Structure formats: C-alpha cells, structure tokens
C-alpha cells in the first residue's frame with residue numbers, strides 16, 4: 001500500500017500518514033489518533049474519532065482531498081481522555097448524527113449501529129464490529145483488511161477497563177471481543193485510537209497486524225479469564241485527568 005508521511009510542527013504538532021483509502025492523523029504527543037476514510041472514486045469520506053483542538057487538521061486534510069462529501073462522522077466509543085469533536089463535524093457538514101454503537105448513552109443526534117452493520121462510503125464498505133470491554137459502547141470498524149481497532153486492541157496492549165463500569169464484567173466483555181478479533185485474517189492491519197502502548201510496552205509503530213499482535217501482545221495472548229482479569233486490574237498507569245468530566249462532556253455532545 002502506498003504511504004505518504006507528512007509531519008506538521010505547529011504548536012499542536014501532528015503526524016499525517018496517508019494510505020490509499022485511510023488518512024491516519026496522529027495528534028502529537030497525546031498519542032491519540034483520528035482517521036479519515038476516503039473513497040477516491042465517489043469522493044465520499046467518513047471522519048472517525050476526531051478530537052477538539054485538532055479540528056483544523058481534519059479540515060486541512062479534507063481540503064487536500066479536494067473537498068469530498070462527508071458521508072459519516074463516527075466514534076469508536078465514548079472517550080475518557082479527550083473531548084470528541086464529532087458533534088462539531090456533524091453540524092459543520094450537516095450529517096444525520098454521530099455514528100455510534102446502539103449501546104451509547106450519548107444524548108445528542110446519533111446514528112445507532114449494531115454488530116454486523118455495513119456503512120457505505122462511496123464504493124467502500126465499512127463493517128461494524130461491536131467489541132465492548134474498554135467501554136460498553138465500543139465499536140471496531142473493518143474496511144477490507146484494515147481494522148480501526150479503537151481502544152479495544154492497541155499495538156502491544158489493549159484498552160483499560162477501569163474508567164467506569166464494573167471491572168469484572170468489562171474484563172469478560174473485552175476478553176470475548178479480543179477472541180473475535182483473533183478470528184480475523186492474520187494479515188488484517190490494526191489501526192488503533194492510540195499509538196504508544198498504555199500498559200508496559202513501548203512501540204513507535206503506527207499500525208500492526210493481527211498476526212503480529214498474536215505473536216507479541218501479552219494481553220492478546222492470555223487465554224485464561226482469571227489471568228486476564230489480573231492483567232487488566234494491576235499495574236496500569238494513573239487514570240487520565242478529569243476522566244469522569246470528559247466522559248460526561250462527551251455524552252452531552
């Protein structure tokens with residue numbers, strides 16, 4: 001796949017990595033990642049996991065793509081570490097609402113999804129995989145052999161389960177979601193919502209594959225639920241500042 005890398009050193013620097021149908025926007029030192037999925041033939045796009053303070057960077061990429069039509073604005077889940085800019089883009093481009101899991105408690109305009117739904121973006125088909133665990137409302141989005149894995153599966157780790165809800169229940173949900181992801185073809189590329197591992201492992205990579213994670217990702221390798229519960233509840237870094245307030249703000253839109 002052709003890849004082009006562009007680094008911007010403005011105050012909030014970001015890194016843009018462009019594949020044929022996916023632009024990956026890495027938000028400076030935050031490690032958060034937004035994506036734009038684009039069908040170049042039909043000139044339609046979807047914006048996935050956009051964040052406040054980086055709206056201009058998304059708009060700049062839309063300009064570079066020649067102002068295609070924005071078909072969808074999606075979130076993988078309710079974020080606890082940054083405020084979503086999805087409602088801004090919904091208003092800016094007049095789409096029906098934020099595409100989210102039907103399990104979301106978001107109070108604003110939304111387009112609810114369930115597992116197996118397919119979203120058409122021009123000629124592209126984006127398949128919804130409901131993958132709860134990190135949050136109860138978590139979706140991954142599969143585009144061919146590319147998985148936008150949100151905070152379900154990272155490079156070298158998985159998303160924490162201790163930001164609200166019941167840890168044991170969420171651990172089981174995440175465990176089962178990971179079992180589904182390991183059924184994907186081994187060469188499926190993983191594009192997470194954060195780069196830079198959250199638990200213990202450091203990686204400078206910006207994507208991975210299912211097979212690579214099966215070989216190297218400790219959390220992904222654990223096949224015993226009690227052992228996984230121990231992993232998910234011990235040794236995690238401090239919770240993000242103001243995480244409860246950020247969740248509340250993101251649910252209010």
Ligand SMILES: [Fe+2]
Nearest residue numbers: 078079080151
């Ligand atoms: Fe998250």
